[in-house]
Amino acid sequence: MKTMLPTSTAGSLPKPSWIAQPETLWSPWKLQGEELTEGKQDALRLALDDQRQAGIDIVSDGEQTRQHFVTTFIEHLGGVDFEKRETVRIRDRYDASVPTVVGAVSRPKPVFVEDAKFLRQQTTQPIKWALPGPMTMIDTLYDDHYKSREKLAWEFAKILNEEARELEAAGVDIIQFDEPAFNVFFDEVNDWGVATLEKAAEGLKCETAVHICYGYGIKANTDWKKTLGSEWRQYEEAFPKLQKSTIDIISLECQNSRVPMDLIELIRGKKVMVGAIDVATDTIETPEEVADTLRKALRFVDADKLYPSTNCGMAPLPRRIARGKLNALGAGAEIVRRELSA
C-alpha cells in the first residue's frame, strides 16, 4: 500500500431493505433466482459507493453476497447435510442449530469467485475479500464423519486454499480469514489453529489477513463480554504464534473494548488492522475519537504498518449509522495522516 494509514472495514455492511430485513443479522434473502443475483450486485455497488464516498482505501463487497459469514461458504461444499441439523454450542457461548458433516468435505465449484470478479470490475482500488477461517468453520458445524476437530480443520484449510488461490487470480489484493474462534479455544489455536490458517493461506502472493474479534453487538456476545473482566487479554494467547506465522495482517478490536492496547506489541512486525470503530453501538464516533485510538495504537505499531479499520462487521446496524461510522473512520485516519506528515 502506498497510501499512509490505508482504511478498510473488518467485514460486512448493512444490506438494503429490498434484499434482506434491515438491522437483522443473517436475515434470509427477500429475492430469488435471477432477481437475487441482480439484487446482490446492486447492493454490492451501493456498499462500494458508501466506502468510496467515505474515503475508504481498501474496499470490499460489504459481504452483500452472503447471508452468513460462515454458513454461506459451507452451503457450497460437498459432504455437509443441511437437512440433518444438530444443536451445538458456538464458541462456547450460544446454542445454534447447525448442519452436519456426513462425509468427506469437498468444494465442487468456486464459492465467491464470480462475486469477487464482479467487485474487481467495479473499482481500481485495492480490494479485500473475507473467508471464514478453518477453526471458525468447524465450530459452526456438527461433525459426524471425521470425529476430530483438528482433522476437519485441515480438510477445510485445503478447501479454503483452493478458493483463496482463485480469488487471488480474480484480482483480490487481500484475502482475510475470519477467526473469532481464536479468542476462545486457546490450546487448539496453538496446537493446530494457526497451522491450519497458514495452510489456508499457503502459496498466496497477495496479502493475507486474519480477523479476530469479540463479535457483532448481539446479546450472546455482549453477555459474554461482561464475564471477561476489566481487561480482555484473550489476544495474548494467540499473538506470539501469529507473530511468527506467514499471515501478513492481523485485524483486531480496539475501539471501546477492554483490550489492553499494549498487547499489540506482541505482534510487532506485522501489519495491524486496528479497529477504531465500535460496531456494538449506534453512537457514531467523532473523527477525533477515531484519531485518538489510532494515536494510541501508534505506540505499538509502526505507522507504515497501521491499517485503520472497524472492530468487526456492521451488518446489524442501520445503514445511516454505518455510513456515519465509515465517514468517521475516513476522517479520523486523515487527521492522523496529517499529523504524521507535518
Ligand code: ZN
Ligand atoms: Zn468480527
